[in-house]
Amino acid sequence: MTSSLHPLLLQLLLLLPLSPPPSASAARFACGGGTCQSLLGYAPPNATTLAEVKSLFQLRSLRGSLLAPNSLPLSTPSSLPLPLPAASLLRLRLPCSCSRGVGASFRRPLYMVKAGDTLDAIARGTFAGFVTSGEIAAANNLSDPNRVAVGQQLYVPLPCSCDAVGGEEVVHYAHAVAAGSSVARIAAEFGTTEETLMRLNGIKDPNGLQAGQILDVPLRACSSSISSTSIDRNLRVPNGSYILTANNCVLCSCSSSSWQLDCHPTQGISSSTCPAAMCGNMYLGNTSSSSPCERATCAYTGYTNKTSSFAILTNLTIQSLCNTSGAPPLSQPTSGAALRLGLQGVKLTELLIFFHIALLCLAFLSRC
Incomplete structure (x- = not known):
């Protein structure tokens, strides 16, 4: 009996490494309510253009949704090839709506199924794992997620949020974790804290991040003088955009x-x-x-x-621009100016020492 189990166990052990590792699931960002603009960091898997990205994500405005969040000039043509030489990530500005405690991109993107498409391929390949096949199926009330028809239009619910963080208004950024990255590195890159990232994303072990895992990263927004009665009273703009x-x-x-x-x-x-x-x-x-x-x-x-x-x-x-005494702030000397002042102080000290020695000599000669 024992000898007959060994070959079976060996076969099972040999088969285990061949099984695909579990993929990092997309995150559902907590969102208490309301609507806002959020960001998503998209890395085009293949050579493409701004126009093609705009079409894929059903973005309404090239300038507002692509050029502005990436600080590209307004004159940038839609035919600009991607990825950009200076950066592989492209920030997309998406409208966000919160419902039942979860945020999702508002009514778009809408994706038309092509021949050979599956929900998993659409989720992982086309939309870079920012959504799962199950979330697409649920958002479109698909009774059988394994059956989609060519030409069928699917709503793809991308993660987002409108919530304040730590009492401050922020812009939520959906970030895909790169291989070898860490909570500390991501926090330092985006100007937040490890504690904030772990709390927002329910991370228990900061060393357990998986490549492709989607994180909710809060970006600090600039303060403004916009009135609470203005149409754009909820305008939030992060640094560098x-x-x-x-x-x-x-x-x-x-x-x-x-x-x-x-x-x-x-x-x-x-x-x-x-x-x-x-x-x-x-x-x-x-x-x-x-x-x-x-x-x-x-x-x-x-x-x-x-x-x-x-x-x-x-x-x-x-x-x-002044301090409490009413005087304008003093400008700090440059290192060169400080060096010159230091040299002047040394020369003055030497002169005083020489003067005192001269007086002592005169007093000594007068006694002779």
């Missing part, structure tokens, strides 16, 4: 140097299409200094689009 708002008449960018939204009229749009955006005689985005301690900026505060009128709202904001 820009966004078009107010019917594309205003371009707002975010920089980590100030973490304050910087908005200007969009270049290249006809003045007849966009109303004037001014604070008195100062144009939107311009600054002026009435004194060394104050700087005035014509800041963007939103827009209204009523039946009879479309208006861009602005407000003159005053920034204090």
Whole structure:
């Protein structure tokens, strides 16, 4: 009996390595409610173009959904070949809607089934594992997920969220883990903490990440002066990107140097299409200094689009550049200037020592 079991066990052990390893499942991002704009980091598996990516993900705007989140010039043609020489990842801006505690891309992308397609191939191959075949089947009420018809249109629910994190408004970024990456490395790359990433994604072991695993990464957004009554009151822009708002008449960018939204009229749009955006005689985005301690900026505060009128709202904001004593901040000397000051101090000390020696010598000679 014992001898007959050994060959069977050996065969089973030999077969185990041939079984495919379990793939990292796509994440369902927690989302309490509401709608927003979220980001997804897509790495095209094959050579493609911006236009083809726009078509695949059913993006409404090339400029707003592709050029802006990747800080590409507005003049970039849709025929631009991908992947880009400087980066393999392309950030896509997607509309997000929350329902029953989970966020998903709002009503798109819509994918048309081709000959030879399966739900698993669509999920893993076409949409890079950001969704599972089961999630596609559930979103489209498919009774048999193994049977899809050529020409059938499927809604692909991509993960997203609109929730604040730690009391701060953020932009949620769906990130696919690269091979060899870690929680610490991802946190450092995107300016968040390991604790935040682990809590958001339910990670128990920070060393247990799998290549291809989808993580919810919160990106800090720039603060702004946008009014709570403005149509774009929920505008959130992360560092290193820009966004078009107010019917594309205003371009707002975010920089980590100030973490304050910087908005200007969009270049290249006809003045007849966009109303004037001014604070008195100062144009939107311009600054002026009435004194060394104050700087005035014509800041963007939103827009209204009523039946009879479309208006861009602005407000003159005053920034204090001085300390509490009323004196402007002192400029710090450069290393060269500090070195020169140090040398001057040394020369002055030497001169004082020489002067004292000379006085002692004169006193000594007068006694002789």
